Structures are given as C-alpha cells and as structure tokens.
Amino acid sequence: MWQRVQTLFLLLLGALMIITVFMEFWQEQRGNEIATLDAFRLEHVRQGSEVNSKPVFYIAGLSIIAALIAFFSISKFKNRLLQIKLGALNSLLMAGVLGLIILFSGQGDEYIEGQQGRYLTGTYLPMAAMICNLIANRFIRRDENLVRSADRLR
16 A cells, blocks of 8 residues: 555645645735635735635635545555545545635635735645646556456456
C-alpha cells in the first residue's frame, strides 16, 4: 500500500485540501476597505469594523470531504475499481470547491466598487489537488491494467 506511487499523490491531495480550509482565496482592497474570502466567510471590512459578512462554510465542508475521501481511497488499495470511482467523485468535489470560490469572489466584487479583487494562494491549492488526483487515477488505472494482463496469461 505505502510503496505505491498513487498513495503519495492521494496523501498530497488530502494534505492540500486540508490546507485549503485554512487559507484565504480572494481579496479586494481600496483605501481602508477590504473584502476577503476564506473557507468560512466572505467578509467586508471598512475602517476596521465589519460592514458585511456572509457565511460560506460550504467551501470548507467540501474540502474536508474531499480530503477524507482521498484518505479513505488509500485504504482501499485492493479494490482498484472503487479507488477509480472515488477519484472521480473527488474530482467533482474539488470542481465544486473551485466553482464556489469563483461564485463567492464574484459576489465579493460587488462590495467595493471600481476595483477588481485578486485571487490568493488558497485558490490554487484545489487546482493542484485536482492534478494530484488525475495523476493518482492514472497510476491506479495502470495497476488495474497490469493485473488484468497478468490474469490473461494464467
């Protein structure tokens, strides 16, 4: 289990999705106004006091579920078809995380007029996790094909 390459990519995927929960995704600033999006809320602050706050805990929930599925998938190393299905589900969840980040950052653009916000490091972590998922699924598929070809030789 631990000697397989896909295990390393699934571990990295889980770690990236957990780190995503603690990072900021988007920020817009003009003068003394700041709008910020993290995994739990979209917040607008003016002169040090909170003007508007919207809960967006869906991002944190999907990120944690994606990490848990990746860790669960590691334990199912004997059932490669299930691992492939879990990888597909994980791709959907991570696409949902990215979609929610883009959706809520678009809503945050409305808080401060005349300026575009910028995406921060936290936005790119789910993208990196999706690439790790893609690579892990490729190695899982390769293992499955190897086992099937060995069964044909018997």
